[in-house]
């Protein structure tokens with residue numbers, strides 16, 4: 001009997017390992033790759049696509065991230081596809097040799113959502129010889145009509161965060177600061193959540209940045225991170241007094257990040273100091289509570305809860321009424337690289353969900369509600385009919401509007417959110 005014991009122990013341990021860790025991990029691949037996806041949105045959004053118009057398709061190209069505050073839509077967009085396909089670290093493009101003028105100058109736009117007026121913001125004090133290669137970003141309103149824009153800038157020397165100031169109605173973004181976290185390990189910044197300043201107090205320059213990959217130039221490292229869904233992504237925090245600090249690790253591609261702004265605080269007090277972070281190669285989003293100004297203190301950053309989804313999301317956004325978290329990304333991620341190389345031949349499925357924040361259990365509900373939250377499938381578009389490789393979307397129930405954009409979108413799509421249920425304004429009109 002005794003001779004068999006080690007063998008039995010070994011077998012048991014192997015079974016436990018396979019059953020509890022390897023199997024669930026492996027079974028997630030077909031889900032995330034969209035093998036069994038039902039390629040239809042929920043019925044209330046069935047005709048959403050037919051209502052879409054492209055806002056400024058000849059200027060707004062590949063706006064990976066946009067952000068709406070009030071009536072202003074801020075968008076970070078590609079200016080030159082040739083240079084973007086050569087140099088865009090998030091997609092593993094690291095060819096530093098550029099064309100004639102040898103500097104990347106992407107575009108920062110505003111769209112007035114009331115009039116649809118487009119403004120290309122000039123950056124008169126941003127050094128002309130320095131790359132401006134945009135990716136994730138966030139905007140906070142520091143005083144009425146006065147905004148701070150934080151942007152990931154993949155300069156060829158180093159990926160950094162730039163801060164700009166913008167005043168409502170102006171055509172200028174003033175360059176205020178550059179934050180470089182390379183020394184601390186922030187080498188692949190992806191997206192930003194800027195902490196809204198307390199009304200009446202000094203701006204703290206406080207923000208969170210996701211770091212999607214650990215490897216930057218190692219092709220093997222990048223491939224292992226992707227195909228094995230290695231938990232090598234992280235999140236950094238910056239404030240004037242702390243500098244950059246790594247506050248979270250072990251995420252499989254830390255990507256979208258979103259929290260509440262001052263306008264959203266009023267409607268949902270409970271959700272105030274909360275930030276959502278996507279670990280996209282696991283298809284999960286986790287909610288954390290943070291202490292403004294005290295994130296690195298003990299208890300200043302606490303995980304509340306994790307939510308699992310069935311797709312590789314990209315950016316997150318919270319609706320202006322604070323009631324919905326929008327998650328937008330890639331329904332067939334295996335096609336994403338192919339689409340990036342051959343955009344006219346291979347589609348890359350756009351998928352966009354939203355999760356109710358008003359009905360969440362335990363930590364979230366205003367009245368102690370429990371249980372899972374409602375998740376709605378707004379866009380499930382395998383052929384990229386609305387656009388390919390969606391990355392950002394947000395809706396507005398009160399306006400019955402929905403905006404979506406992505407890596408290779410032309411224009412930002414403005415759609416009606418609900419189409420198949422009769423709407424009051426229609427009856428009145």
Ligand SMILES: *[C@@H]1O[C@H](CO)[C@@H](O)[C@H](O)[C@H]1NC(C)=O
Nearest residue numbers: 177202203204205239240241
């Ligand atoms: C943080 O630093 C910025 C730029 O150096 C400065 O303008 C701001 O006043 C500082 N804020 C605080 C609260 O110290």
Ligand SMILES: *[C@@H]1O[C@H](CO)[C@@H](O)[C@H](O)[C@H]1NC(C)=O
Nearest residue numbers: 343344345346347384387388
């Ligand atoms: C999405 O990509 C496919 C395949 O390249 C293309 O046929 C389609 O026109 C694209 N969609 C849009 C809206 O451009």
